[in-house]
Amino acid sequence: MTPGVILLAATPIGDAADAPPRLRRALAEADVVAAEDTRRLRALAGRLGVHVTGRLLSFHEHNEHDRAPELVRAAQDGARVLVVSDAGMPAVSDPGYRLVRAATDAGVRVSVAPGPSAVLTALALSGLATDRFCFEGFVARRAGDRARALAGLAQEPRTMIFFESPHRLAGTLADMAQAFGADRAAAVCRELTKTYEEVRRGPLAELVAWAQDGVRGEITVVVAGAPPVAARAEDHVEEVLALADGGARLKDAAAAVAAQTGLGKRELYQAALARKS
Numbered sequence: 001m002t003p004g005v006i007l008l009a010a011t012p013i014g015d016a017a018d019a020p021p022r023l024r025r026a027l028a029e030a031d032v033v034a035a036e037d038t039r040r041l042r043a044l045a046g047r048l049g050v051h052v053t054g055r056l057l058s059f060h061e062h063n064e065h066d067r068a069p070e071l072v073r074a075a076q077d078g079a080r081v082l083v084v085s086d087a088g089m090p091a092v093s094d095p096g097y098r099l100v101r102a103a104t105d106a107g108v109r110v111s112v113a114p115g116p117s118a119v120l121t122a123l124a125l126s127g128l129a130t131d132r133f134c135f136e137g138f139v140a141r142r143a144g145d146r147a148r149a150l151a152g153l154a155q156e157p158r159t160m161i162f163f164e165s166p167h168r169l170a171g172t173l174a175d176m177a178q179a180f181g182a183d184r185a186a187a188v189c190r191e192l193t194k195t196y197e198e199v200r201r202g203p204l205a206e207l208v209a210w211a212q213d214g215v216r217g218e219i220t221v222v223v224a225g226a227p228p229v230a231a232r233a234e235d236h237v238e239e240v241l242a243l244a245d246g247g248a249r250l251k252d253a254a255a256a257v258a259a260q261t262g263l264g265k266r267e268l269y270q271a272a273l274a275r276k277s
Contacts, residue, residue, distance in 0.1 A: 001029045001080040002111075006071060006103050008096055010115030013087040013218070014193035016047040022113045023084075024050050030082035032074050034059035034067065036095060037086050059083060061095050068099040075108045087218075088118050093137045093163060118192055118220050119161050125199050126159070126187035126222035133159040139172055146172065150179035157225040164219045170211040176223060177204035185224040191217035231261050233271040240272040 001007055009026050012018040027033065027050045034057045035041035045052050059067050075081045083090045083099065089112075090096035103110045119135050136153070139162055140146040153160060164172050169188070176186070182205035190198045196217065200210055204223070236257050243253035254269035 001026050001082065002109075003078045003080055004075055005109045005111055006075050006081045006083060006099065007111050007113055008083050008090045008100070009113040010089040010117065011044060011084050011087055012193070013116045013118045013121065014191065014197075016044060018116045018193060019044075019048055020113065020115050023115060024048055026080075026082050026113055027052055029080060030054040031079040032057060032071065032081045034071055034081065034083045034099075036060050036084070036090075040086050041084060054080075054082070059095055059099075064095045064098050068102045071099060072102050072106050072108055075103065076106065088116060089114070092117070092119065092135070116193070118163070118189075118218070121192050122187070122189040122220035122222050123159065123161055125189055125192075127201055128159045128185060128187065128222055128224050130159065132157070132225070133161060135161045138163045138165075139175075141168070143171070143175070147175050147179065150175050154179050155226045155229075157228065159225050160223045162221040162223070164221055166215050166217060166219055169215050169219055169221075170208065172221070173204060173208045173211050176221075177208055180204060180223060180226070187222045188215070189220040189222065190215060192220065194218075231263055233263050233267040236261055236263065236268060237271045237275045240268055241275065244272070 007026055009023050011023065027045055027048070031054045033041065033052055033054050036059060038056050038058050041056070042052070057067065071081050083096055085094035085096070088094065091100060100110055123130055123133055134156065140149050183203045186204050186207055187199055187201045188207055188211070200207060239257045240250070240253045243256060244250045250272055251269055254272060255265045257263070258265040258268050
């Protein structure tokens with residue numbers, strides 16, 4: 001590691017053999033290691049055969065605000081600061097975002113040692129579209145808040161990725177089926193890279209039934225984006241008539257709206273005529 005830097009390092013999400021060589025070097029060289037759970041970090045270092053000689057600090061969601069300035073000052077003083085979460089990449093649904101903001105505001109260099117990611121692993125295994133996707137993290141715990149949040153995503157065209165706890169999975173899938181439609185394709189990825197890794201794919205209604213008996217382990221849910229809604233001339237007649245009311249010829253107004261929407265000029269013109277009559 002370079003002195004005077006904060007390094008965010010991804011840790012294995014299950015199988016310790018997925019740890020990259022750079023993580024091993026960083027653990028051995030760091031002057032300060034900020035870990036979400038220090039006991040889990042020591043256990044991981046033991047499995048990797050690495051002896052951590054740097055100062056080991058706890059760094060989690062409850063103390064990130066107070067700990068971030070301390071880590072920034074350490075890097076300013078020339079320390080090699082390593083930040084790790086329990087699994088995956090720090091700052092992605094884990095502590096790290098506030099630290100990165102504080103470091104960049106202070107002019108401290110921040111770097112990343114990439115590695116395992118439950119988000120990308122689940123996306124790749126889901127069998128759903130990977131060209132465009134969004135990560136939504138954990139959904140709200142309260143049923144009403146969760147239902148409203150999911151309703152707001154009902155027309156999201158990108159593949160959506162969520163984290164969820166095992167005991168809330170069945171309820172969340174049921175709410176997804178209500179918000180997105182029972183036939184919306186999805187995948188539940190469980191215990192990724194671990195001995196009992198499992199991926200269940202199917203429509204949400206089928207996954208709801210499967211989850212009723214209870215599911216264990218670390219859960220990532222991937223849901224297909226909303227299918228595109230075909231534009232209809234009737235939905236854009238008011239735009240045509242508004243242009244016509246502003247002085248444009250009806251045919252010219254229809255042509256202008258057609259250029260914006262991709263609909264046919266004749267189709268829009270006929271729909272506008274029908275509305276006027």
